[in-house]
Amino acid sequence: RKEVEQDPGPFNVPEGATVAFNCTYSNSASQSFFWYRQDCRKEPKLLMSVYSSGNEDGRFTAQLNRASQYISLLIRDSKLSDSATYLCAVIPISSGSARQLTFGSGTQLTVLP
Amino acid sequence: GAVVSQHPSWVICKSGTSVKIECRSLDFQATTMFWYRQFPKQSLMLMATSNEGSKATYEQGVEKDKFLINHASLTLSTLTVTSAHPEDSSFYICSARRLGDMNEQFFGPGTRLTVL
Numbered sequence: 392r393k394e395v396e397q398d399p400g401p402f403n404v405p406e407g408a409t410v411a412f413n414c415t416y417s418n419s420a421s422q423s424f425f426w427y428r429q430d431c432r433k434e435p436k437l438l439m440s441v442y443s444s445g446n447e448d449g450r451f452t453a454q455l456n457r458a459s460q461y462i463s464l465l466i467r468d469s470k471l472s473d474s475a476t477y478l479c480a481v482i483p484i485s486s487g488s489a490r491q492l493t494f495g496s497g498t499q500l501t502v503l504p
Numbered sequence: 505g506a507v508v509s510q511h512p513s514w515v516i517c518k519s520g521t522s523v524k525i526e527c528r529s530l531d532f533q534a535t536t537m538f539w540y541r542q543f544p545k546q547s548l549m550l551m552a553t554s555n556e557g558s559k560a561t562y563e564q565g566v567e568k569d570k571f572l573i574n575h576a577s578l579t580l581s582t583l584t585v586t587s588a589h590p591e592d593s594s595f596y597i598c599s600a601r602r603l604g605d606m607n608e609q610f611f612g613p614g615t616r617l618t619v620l
Contacts, residue, residue, distance in 0.1 A: 432595070432614075432616070433613065434597050434612060435548065435597075435611055437608065478547060478548070490601075490606055490607070491538065491550055492538075492550070492599075493550070494548045494549075495547060496547040497547050
């Protein structure tokens with residue numbers, strides 16, 4: 392089983408729609424959680440960290456469910472510019488002091504006009 | 505702040521040659537740098553963790569004699585793909601963690617390697 396799993400999509404949604412992505416992780420002792428956005432042929436950029444209490448940044452809401460070992464990203468009122476691949480990332484306890492990121496395979500989102 | 509550069513941004517080389525990729529933290533000191541590889545439509549796979557002044561730690565399945573990593577200063581790490589073959593063609597991305605920051609990694613823009 393992969394350490395971090397995501398639905399690869401693609402998700403094609405109309406402008407203005409609400410879309411949600413989930414990501415599951417296998418190590419219950421994982422420490423930190425993130426959502427990254429990656430545009431085609433570019434490096435990933437940190438979208439938001441995910442905190443236990445859930446957090447919101449404008450149209451984006453991230454949540455963590457430790458009991459079920461998943462994190463989610465909700466995008467409201469989606470814009471054309473939201474089209475990208477969204478990667479979840481986890482710092483598993485096994486990474487020790489190096490605190491390496493383990494990425495999911497990414498979910499491709501296309502927002503249609 | 506927290507800008508990471510990579511050079512070159514793309515390279516095309518013949519099979520059997522070696523290619524060096526540089527990763528620099530431009531405005532901060534990076535005790536730890538990471539090297540990833542990403543094949544088309546796949547996720548970033550960590551290749552190795554590089555600590556300044558010490559040997560890199562390679563992930564399982566990554567040949568340390570083929571992918572030479574040098575982290576000689578707090579702002580520079582290099583990855584050399586030795587005797588490159590077409591299957592090494594990929595997008596190589598580095599990231600750096602700022603001294604004292606245990607969480608966030610700052611990513612370079614990536615280097616696209618094509619081996620003919």
